[in-house]
C-alpha cells in the first residue's frame with residue numbers, strides 16, 4: 410500500500426515537471442506571439458493615424474520610389490492605391506506634380522536638399538494650392554535612408570487670406586474716398602453758401618446801383634443753383650451706391666427728349682463761361698415718332714451731364730449731340746466736342762467718384778467730379794453702356810449705347826444706320 414502511494418507521488422512529480430516545462434514553452438511562445446501581435450497592432454495603428462491626418466504623406470526611398478503613401482495622398486491625386494505600386498517612382502507622376510514641385514523633389518533626391526514651397530498643382534478638374542515640404546529621414550546612425558514629402562492643401566486658407574487682403578484694400582480705398590468725399594463736398598457746399606451769404610450782405614448796403622444789385626442777385630441765384638446741384642448729386646450718388654434708385658419707365662419719344670436737352674443749352678453755356686460754341690443736334694431722318702421704353706428723367710440727366718461737360722471743356726469749336734439707330738434693337742446716343750480731350754490712361758478714371766483730370770493744376774472749371782460716376786451708375790440701371798473716345802487737344806466723344814432696347818419705329822421709314830458713329834479721331 411505504501412509502495413503504491415510512493416509510486417503515485419513520483420508520477421505526479423514528473424507530470425508536474427513536464428507541465429512546468431510546457432507552461433514555460435507556452436509562455437515563451439505567447440510572449441513571442443504577443444510581441445508580434447503588439448508590433449502588428451502598432452503598425453496598423455500608425456497607418457490608421459497616418460491615413461486620417463489631413464495631409465498627404467509620401468515616403469520615398471533613396472532613388473525616389475514611393476515606399477508609402479497615406480490614404481490622403483492617394484485620394485488627393487485621385488490615384489488607385491494599387492497602381493503600379495512596386496515600381497512607382499515619384500518622377501513617373503510628373504503630370505500631377507507639375508514642374509515646379511518636381512524640380513524641388515529632384516533636388517531633394519539628388520542633392521539631399523530639403524524644401525518648403527507653395528505651389529499650384531493640377532488637381533483633376535480644378536487648380537488648387539498646396540504647401541509642400543520635403544525632408545530627409547535619417548536612421549539611428551544619422552545616415553539618410555529615405556525622404557518624406559508632406560503636402561497640405563492650403564487653397565481655402567489662401568482664398569480666405571486673399572479675401573481678407575482685398576477686404577482690407579477695399580476698406581482703405583473706401584476710407585480714402587470718404588476723405589475725398591468730405592473735402593470735395595465741403596468745398597462744393599461751402600463755396601456757394603459763402604457766395605450767397607457774402608452777396609446778401611452786400612445787397613443790404615445802401616446806395617447800390619441797379620446794375621450792381623442785378624449782378625449780385627445773379628451771383629446769388631447761380632450760387633443757389635450750384636448748391637442745389639451739389640446736393641442733388643450727393644443724394645444721387647448715395648442712392649446709386651445703396652441701390653435705392655427706382656426707375657420710372659414709360660414709352661418716351663426720343664426726339665422730344667433731345668429737344669428738351671437742346672432747350673437748356675443756353676443756360677448751360679451761361680453757367681460755363683458763356684463761350685460761343687456751335688451746338689449741333691444730330692438726329693436720324695424720319696425719326697419723329699421713334700419711341701423707346703425707359704426712364705426719361707434719368708436718360709435726360711445723363712445726356713445733360715455729357716452735354717454740359719462737353720461745353721465746359723471746350724474753349725472753341727463745336728459740340729454735337731444726337732443718336733444713331735444701329736439696328737432694330739440697338740441705339741447709340743453720343744456727345745462729341747472739339748475740346749481739351751482726355752488722355753487714354755484716364756478713360757476709366759474719370760468715371761470714378763470725385764475723379765477729375767487736372768492738367769498741371771491749370772483747372773479753371775468748377776465741378777464736383779461726380780457727374781460721370783452718376784451717369785455711369787444710371788447707365789448701368791438703364792441697361793446701357795457709357796464709354797469715351799478722346800484725343801488730347803482734339804476733343805472727345807462720349808457714347809451711351811443701348812445694346813438691347815425695344816425701339817418702336819411706328820410707321821416711320823427710319824432706316825437703321827449700321828455703322829458705329831465715326832469719332833473722326
Ligand code: ADP
Nearest residue numbers: 718719722750759765766776777778779780781
Ligand atoms: P466734373 O465735370 O464735375 O469735374 P465729371 O464726373 O462730370 O465731373 O467729369 C470728371 C472729369 O472728366 C472732369 O473733371 C474732366 O477732367 C473729365 N471730362 C469729362 N468730360 C470731359 C470732356 N467732354 N472733355 C474733357 N474732359 C472731360
